[in-house]
Amino acid sequence: MPENLTAPLVVSFPFTRSLGPVQSAFLTGLRERTVLGVRTRDGRVLVPPVEYDPVTAEEIRDLVEVATTGKVTTWAWNGSPRPRQPLPHPFAWALVRLDGADTALLHALDADGPQAVRTGMRVRIRWAARREGAITDIACFEPCATAAAGHARAHSGEFPEPVTGITAPARLDYTYTPGRAQSRHLNALARHRTLGERCPSCRKVCVPPRGACPTCGVATTEQVEVGPRGTVTTFCVVNIKAKDAHIDVPYVYAHIALDGADLALHGRIAGIPCDQVRMGLRVEPVWKEGDRYPDHYRPTGEPDAAYDTYKESP
Structure with missing residues (x-):
């Protein structure tokens, strides 16, 4: 269960x-x-x-x-x-x-x-x-x-x-309860796996899953394991330290298209100077003990992905 x-x-x-x-x-x-x-x-x-x-x-x-x-x-x-x-x-x-x-x-x-x-x-x-x-x-x-x-x-x-x-x-204080799709996704992350869901209409794989395709609006139930590696599709350098954040500035936040996914997710890039982060950079997740989600992504050492392989990733 x-x-x-x-x-x-x-x-x-x-x-x-x-x-x-x-x-x-x-x-x-x-x-x-x-x-x-x-x-x-x-x-x-x-x-x-x-x-x-x-x-x-x-x-x-x-x-x-x-x-x-x-x-x-x-x-x-x-x-x-x-x-x-x-x-x-x-x-x-x-x-x-x-x-x-x-x-x-x-x-x-x-x-x-x-x-x-x-x-x-x-x-x-x-x-x-x-x-x-x-x-x-x-x-x-x-x-x-x-x-x-x-x-x-x-x-x-x-x-x-x-x-x-x-x-x-x-x-605003509130208690968040994820739905079916997000619960599956979060429970899989706790086991260092990333699950998306495939749209039965356009066949795109959405990560994280929303329970419905954001393009077609069709309900999604087919689970697809993606990643763990992926490609940086775009990024920004953050120079302002957020309140109560334990991350030194500057740091990089990026859209990462995981292998097998059609929609990019957010992730922090570390293990590389900010000025060396680039579109097409191949990255992999780094997990800290007890965390339900990757702490950050680091370069894999692979050659950069060709632009045509990720240019359609939102």
Whole structure:
């Protein structure tokens, strides 16, 4: 029986962007415990603010300060918070229309349980102890005993040292489960064998297999062992070290058409200076103990393959 495979995967990167005058004023205001919106030509106050009217597409710059209290317009209970969410314990995600605003702001609402939350309830901002000009300067919303409403007023938008840019960490954690074709392929790699699948229509052998021919869209089931040697069809030299990578730069990543395969796969080339890697170079896999896949490919010492033998390999 083939092994059922799963793997935890994380996609993580920092997203850095500069801010225009409206977003800069909004985040600078949060740092100063002030909430700013923008007023449209028809008098609506938008919070969070935008730089262009979503109805007319007109540019809008008329900043308006709104209250730090408001009411819940809708909500959903989050009984199992994930890492890096606003609160470590169960809370509600709520849309809150602040007093003086005509649109609602999405944020966390700290409440004792779903029975303590209702549409129309009064809430107020709980500010973060340390503020730096980000939406997280609002730690969350919390129930508010008073029913008093704030009033919008014009605001100059002038603060010392305005926030001009933000870096937002983006992260996605998920568990990957390969399908039938990829599971066969990965289980074979653990035995230092490479399996592809042949299309019953065009007869091309796809490695790694996808369960369907990428050219014809026809389901594939016929297994074909390929390689282990192959030919470099194209390559690039990597000069930037990836975060947490244990590979010294520069290094070469290549498309490698394994013998018997019609589609090239990716692989790192080592055992040769970067400036000696070339199209047509014959290579073979190098395995490290315990690895499910080749650590890298190295030159075999064979003569280079003729261009006509690999020019059709994608």
